[in-house]
C-alpha cells in the first residue's frame with residue numbers, strides 16, 4: 001500500500017498520532033485545527049512529523065565500521081567537539097595535539113594516560129591509522145592544518161569560521177575537491193532540528209514572503225567578552241609560541257595573544273567571524289541563500305579596553321538580492337559585549353504574513369496576515385466626502401465574520417534530543433562512512449564566512465563592501 005492510500009484508509013489512526021504529536025509540541029486542542037501549513041503538510045502526508053524522520057535517519061550512521069579520530073587544538077571547543085564526537089557509535093579517539101603542555105596533560109586526564117599526544121600536528125597526519133581529524137585550532141590555523149590533513153588522506157571536521165581570509169577558503173574548496181576527502185565546517189546550527197523546521201515553515205509560506213531578517217548575539221560577562229583565564233604556568237617553555245604565530249606577524253611572547261587570541265585580528269576574526277558566521281550559517285540553511293551582495297558594519301570598543309584590536313560592539317547590515325531561492329531582503333546583525341540588559345540571542349526572519357524567531361532551543365512562529373479591508377482614516381474628511389467614502393468602502397469590503405485562529409506557535413527540542421552539535425557529528429561521520437557530500441562543505445563554509453570578512457573590512461574602512469556570493473569574491477568598497 002503506498003503512503004497516500006495508507007493515509008486515506010487509516011484516518012483514525014492518523015488523527016490519533018497527529019494528536020499525540022501535537023500534544024508533544026504543546027499544540028493540542030484549538031491550535032491543532034490551524035497548525036502552520038508546513039506542519040500540517042508533514043503530518044497529513046505521512047502521519048509522521050518531520051523531526052521524527054530526522055532522528056530516524058540516525059540508523060544510517062550505525063557503527064558498521066570504526067572511525068578513528070584525532071584532535072588538533074585541545075582547547076575549549078576541541079574538548080567539547082571530541083566529547084560530542086565520541087557519543088556517536090563507532091568513533092574512537094586515538095591522539096591529541098596542542099601547542100600548550102597543559103592542554104596535552106588535560107587530554108590525557110580526559111581520554112587516558114596512554115593517549116599519544118604531540119605539539120606537532122604533522123605527526124598526527126603521518127599516522128596511517130587515523131581516519132579523521134577535528135581541527136579546533138585558532139582561526140588563523142584552520143586552512144593550513146585542514147589542507148595538510150586532507151592531502152595526507154584524512155577527513156576533516158574544521159571549526160568555524162572556516163577560514164580567516166577568503167583566499168584561504170578557495171584553497172580549501174580546491175583541496176577538498178582534489179582529495180575527495182570529507183570536509184565539514186563546525187557551525188553546528190546547520191544540523192539543527194530548529195533550523196530544519198524553520199526552513200520547512202518558510203518554504204511552506206507560513207510567514208509569507210521574506211522581507212527582512214535580524215540576528216542578535218549580545219553578552220554581558222568577562223568570559224563572554226573573551227577575557228579567558230591564563231594558566232599560572234603559561235610561558236614560552238610550556239607553549240610553542242613560534243609555531244603558534246604561524247602566518248601571523250612575528251612578536252615576542254605574549255600570553256594574552258595566545259590564551260585570549262579572539263581579541264586580536266592576527267589570530268581571530270572578531271565578532272563577525274566568530275559569531276555572525278553562525279548567524280549567516282543559520283540564515284543560509286533556512287533560506288537556501290548563497291549570500292549577500294553588500295555588507296556595511298559599524299561599532300567600536302566601548303568597554304573592554306584591554307588592548308584588543310577588535311570591537312566589542314559591532315552592527316552590520318547585509319543586502320541580499322533577489323535570487324531563485326529567495327526574494328530581495330535585508331539582514332541586520334548586532335553583537336554587544338557590554339549589554340547591561342544581560343545578553344540576548346535571537347535569529348528572526350520577518351515575512352509579509354508573520355515571523356520566525358529562533359532562540360537557542362526554541363522556535364516561535366507568529367502569523368499576522370494583512371486583513372483584506374485596509375481600514376479608513378477619514379476623520380478629517382468633510383461630511384459629504386466621509387459618507388461617500390464609507391459607501392464605496394462597504395461595497396468593496398462588505399463586512400463578513402471571519403474565523404480567528406491562533407497567531408503563535410512554539411516548537412522546542414524533543415526531550416531526548418542530544419543537541420545540534422551531536423547532530424552535526426552524526427552527519428559528519430555519516431558522510432565519512434558513506435563517502436557522500438556533507439551538510440556544510442567548504443563552499444557553504446566560505447559563503448558563510450566570506451561576508452563576515454567583508455563586515456570587518458567595512459568596519460575598518462567605514463565603507464560598504466561589495467561581495468560576489470556566487471563566485472565568493474570580495475569586490476571592494478562601494
Ligand SMILES: NC(=O)c1ccc[n+]([C@@H]2O[C@H](COP(=O)([O-])OP(=O)(O)OC[C@H]3O[C@@H](n4cnc5c(N)ncnc54)[C@H](O)[C@@H]3O)[C@@H](O)[C@H]2O)c1
Nearest residue numbers: 073074075076077078098099100136137138139159160186
Ligand atoms: N562551533 C562553535 O560553536 C564554536 C564555539 C567555540 C569555538 N569555536 C571555534 O573553535 C576554534 C577554537 O576555539 P576555542 O574557544 O576552543 O579556543 P582555545 O584557545 O580554547 O583552543 C584553541 C587551541 O588551539 C591550539 N592551537 C593553535 N594553533 C595550533 C597549532 N598550529 N597546532 C596545534 N594546536 C594549535 C591552541 O594551543 C589552543 O589550545 C576557533 O576557531 C573557534 O572559532 C567554535
